[in-house]
Amino acid sequence: MQRRSMARRARDDLRTEVLDIAERLVVAGGRLSMPELARRTGVSRQTLYSEFGDRDGLAAALVLRVTDRFLDGMEAALAGERDPAAAFAAAAGAALTEAATNRLVEAMLAGDAAVPSVFGSGAEPIVAAAAERGAGYLRRSRPDLDDADIDLAAGTAARLTVSHLVLPRGPVENAAREIGTVVARILRV
Incomplete structure (x- = not known):
């Protein structure tokens, strides 16, 4: 149970970090780019796709947040x-x-x-x-x-x-x- 909780916390932390960076990019006039976000967060693009589905899913999560x-x-x-x-x-x-x-x-x-x-x-x-x-x-x-x-x-x-x-x-x-x-x-x- 504790292992699952730690994994969930790590996932939540990654999600928060990705959304923080995505917001800074958009506010600065940039566009959402999965490769750029993967580079800035130090994770693979596949990790981002697994978490958000696609670029539209990421944008939706950002707008909701x-x-x-x-x-x-x-x-x-x-x-x-x-x-x-x-x-x-x-x-x-x-x-x-x-x-x-x-x-x-x-x-x-x-x-x-x-x-x-x-x-x-x-x-x-x-x-x-x-x-x-x-x-x-x-x-x-x-x-x-x-x-x-x-x-x-x-x-x-x-x-x-x-x-x-x-x-x-x-x-x-x-x-x-x-x-x-x-x-x-x-x-x-």
Whole structure:
């Protein structure tokens, strides 16, 4: 049993290392190349193919990882605030800042065709997941609010955040504050 656990840990470590390197390559403007990743990680291409299937499988794993990390950051920003307006302003600020500093996140949210979509077309699934997490935050922190208002506020905040990414209207702080204000007005808090 312990031998299997050690092998699993080694596999997880390799997967993490490969995805770290793949993300750095993509963010730096490179493309995913199995031979290059094999060279940089010191393993055979066959090892990479065994782990990820193919280049598309690797890209899908990378997109899922980046998406989860991005959504976790937004959720942490929400959780750091009690007031819904402040929480959604913090989450929007975190999302816009991450997108501004991480080319892969920006490309995913802007629906860049060069980024493989494992979810379907464009940023819609990421927006839906962000809205779902925002609604979850509101349901946990403010169970007194109406469910329809919660869904509307969280969905609107997610879409406005992507809108500000695609068509910026000034500094991130201003956009984040505006999004928080919209959420407060929808919720009447």
